[in-house]
Amino acid sequence: MNIGAAAERSNLPPKTIRYYEEIKLVKPARAQNGYRDYCDADIHRLRFLQRSRSLGFSIEECRTLLSLYEDENRASSDVKALALEKITEIDRKVEELQGLRNTLHALAENCHGNDKPDCPIINDLAGKI
Amino acid sequence: MNIGAAAERSNLPPKTIRYYEEIKLVKPARAQNGYRDYCDADIHRLRFLQRSRSLGFSIEECRTLLSLYEDENRASSDVKALALEKITEIDRKVEELQGLRNTLHALAENCHGNDKPDCPIINDLAGKI
DNA sequence: CTTGACCTTCCAGTGACTGGAACCCTCATG
DNA sequence: CATGAGGGTTCCAGTCACTGGAAGGTCAAG
Structure with a gap:
């Protein structure tokens, strides 16, 4: 899935999604033409980020929440x-x-x-x- | 009056005062040694800025307020x-x-x-x- | 004469993007 | 086959209101 579709599905602008990659919050695969290629898990992360940001969590807090989100053994x-x-x-x-x-x-x-x-x-x- | 004294009297850090000069909110005179030299009117402006900033006005709003402050014919x-x-x-x-x-x-x-x-x-x- | 406090300028970083330029890729149409 | 639209890419700069730090000049006291 290209960045445009990912943007639509996550309710985040493409610019923001690229920024999240730059600060290592998402690591999408790349297609042969160099385009970013988002899988379902990436979309989930992006949606998670969109929601937690809109609830007022800072980027660093979102990073923590995201690691908890993906930690099966979280408390x-x-x-x-x-x-x-x-x-x-x-x-x-x-x-x-x-x-x-x-x-x-x-x-x-x-x-x-x-x-x-x-x-x-x-x-x-x-x-x- | 040097910037240190101006800082004390206006309750603003020297860095902030220099920044306010850079964005043309204050224009202190200069002494022969190159030091900034603040007069009473400058201190009034700085105090005014400190108060209006702390009341939540943006820099641009403060600029407007300051021009009203110094406009004898304001409404x-x-x-x-x-x-x-x-x-x-x-x-x-x-x-x-x-x-x-x-x-x-x-x-x-x-x-x-x-x-x-x-x-x-x-x-x-x-x-x- | 040296020390230390003060002053100067300039450059870089903050947070979380956002805008824009310059360029590449793909597909449909004339 | 050329072309144009509508994606995508990178990189650089700007936002807001400071703040930190480096490198160096000035001044009063001891």
Whole structure:
């Protein structure tokens, strides 16, 4: 299967698939004309990568997950630990974003939003409190 | 004032300050020995940048905010619009992260987390439903 | 005069792609 | 048989916002 078909089946752009090969996440065979030739297992790996990336795992985490995916002797606790770690990380990000949001919201609330230059948002950014 | 002092006063690392000069966000004078020489207005700009960056504005947004900051004829509505846009953007990010979080949480809930290989998280990533 | 802290420039790397140029392969059509 | 479309290939550069490090210049203190 050529890269175009693999892209369609994995829901990843060809460029990304080549990149994943460059960083050794997939190792497709080559046809005689030099084209990459993806087998079913390759497609499974690509789909796995697409899903885990879209769930917010970094490339290195995906590499770990992929090795667990292909390890018949894996312990599900290892996978669960990664997932829980990621959840904690997401929670931290959400909290930080909500802090920013609240600050911005409070500033915007106090801003008249008219054609005059006086602006509490600018004042805050400038450190004038 | 040398870059070290400017860094201390603006709460930005010297490397970052040099980078901000490279992308033309600040234009400090130069002393005879070639050292950068920051005046009070430069420090204000740097502090402004530090604060707006830490509130989640991109460099280009900071550039806009900075030009508003220094525009005596600005309309506060322009600043408010930027802030509200950023709030919407943050809300979108938070929602997306919470979606991921919930998905991961649901998967982790169903995972025994023991030494057996059977794992709903891996199954989901592999597309086995 | 030397030491050490500070400053300078320039180059390279980060993460995860993405765009583009220049070129090759294959197949259908005129 | 030439040609054009629509694949594929490699390699280089760019993104964003820094950050690290090397090689060297400057300055104040001891």
